[in-house]
Amino acid sequence: MLFLLSRTGQFTLKQLSEMGKMFLFLVSALLLAFRPPAKISLIIHHIKTIGVDSLSVVLLSGFFTGMVMGFQGYYSLIKFNAESRLGSFAALGLLRELGPVLSAFMVTGRTGSAMAAELGTMRATEQIDALYSMAINPIKYLVSPRIIAGLIAMPLLTALFDVVGIYGAYLIGVGLLGVSSGSYFSGMESSVVFNDVYSGFLKSVSFGFIITWVCCYKGFHAPPMATGVSQATTESVVLSFVLILVWDYFLTSIML
C-alpha cells in the first residue's frame, strides 16, 4: 500500500514538475518573441513549413471530411424531412468544430512531429549546446519563430479546410444525393453568423499555439539519444492531441 502511495506521489510530482517546466518554457518563448531583433525571415520560413507544406494534407482531409459530412448529414436530416438544411449542417459543423480540430490534428501529425524530431535531433547532436556556446539564445532562435508561425498559419489552413469541406459536402449533397443547390447555399447563408466563424478562428489560433508549444518543448527537452528523439516525437503528438481536445471542450463550453 505504501509502495503504491509512494509511486503515485512520485508520478504526480513528476507531472507537476513537467507542467511547471512547460509553462516556464512558454513564458520564455513568448517574451523572447517580442524582444528585438525580430526574426522575420525565420518566421516566414516556418509559416512555409507549417502552412504551405501541410496544405495538401489539410485540403485532402478537408475534402473527404466534407464528403462524409454530406453523406452523414443527408441521411440524418432526411429523417426529419430537413435535407434541404444540409448546407447549414455542413457549414456549421465545419466552421465551429471539425475544421479547427481536424486541421489541427493533420498539422500535428505532419508538422508538429517533424518539429519535435528536428529539435530532438538538434539536442542529441549538441547543436542546441552549440547555440548556447555561441551566446545565441536557442529558444529565441528555434522556438519563438515557430510559435508565431503557428499562430499565423493555423487559421489560414483551417479556413481552407472549411472551404474545401463545404465544397466536398456540396458535391455529395447536391451532386450525388439531389439536394437543391439553392437551398444548400441559402441555408448556409441564413444559419452561419459571425460568432460561428469567430469561434472557429479562435480555436484554430489556440490550436496552432498548442501544437507549436508542445512539440517544440518536447523536442527541445528530448533525452540526447535516438530513443529520446522518437519518444519526444510520440509524446508531442499524443499530448498535442489531448490538449487540443481538452481545450476544444473548454472553448466550446464558453462560446456556445
Added chain:
Amino acid sequence: MLKGVNLEFTTGKITTIVGTSGCGKTVLLKHLNALLLPDRGQVLVDGTDITKLRQKELYEMRGRFGVLFQAAALLDSMTIFDNVAFPLREKTAMNETQIAKKVEERLEQVGLEGMGYKYPGELSGGMKKRSGLARALVMDPEIVLFDEPTTGLDPILGASIHQLIARTQKTFGFTGVVVSHTIPQVFEISDYVAMMANGMIEEVKTPKEFQSSQNPVVQQFIHGQTEGPIQVL
C-alpha cells in the same frame, strides 16, 4: 560525477585534460562556459564567477569562448559558409561583404577554401571538425574549448587536426582547453596535461613531466593497464 575539481588554466596556453572514457572530462568542459552548473563550487574566468552571472552577463561572457564539439555540432540545415557566418550575422553589425571575407579567411585557415557551399551531411568527419573549428574561431575568441577533437578520426587525420589546433593557437593566441584520451599524440600540442580520474584532477604537469610521473594513476593510464587505482568496469 565531478567530486572536487580544482584546476587552473594558464592564459595563452593549451591545457589538455586526459582521462578514461566516462570519467567526466566532457562534463568538466561544459562547466567552463556554464553549459552545466556545479552543485557546489565556482568557475572563475578572470576572477568572475560565471555560475553566478545573470543571463545577459552570461551570454556576454560566452562571447569570449569558442567551442569545438565532439561531432562539430554544425547546424545541418545550413551550408558550411552559413554555419561559420552564423555567429557573425547574429552577434555583430558586419555587412555581408565583411562577413564573407572573414568566413572565407577562416575556411582557408582550416583548409576548407571553396567548400563553403557544402552541407554538413556531405562532409567527412575530418572536414566537419575543421568546419566546426572555423566556426569556433570566427569571433576571435579568447578561450577555445575542444571536446575530443580527434576521436573517431584515423591517425593521419587526427595528427592533422592536432597540428591545426597548434597552428591556430599560435596564430590567434587563444587559451585552449582540450579534452582528449588520444595519448601520446595530444602531448605534442599541449603546454600542460591534467589527468582526471575518479571525478577529480590527479595531476597537472607539462607533457614531459606527465609522462615521467610516478603517480600510479598516471602510470596506469599512460600504459593502458587494466589493473591499478583506476577501476575499470
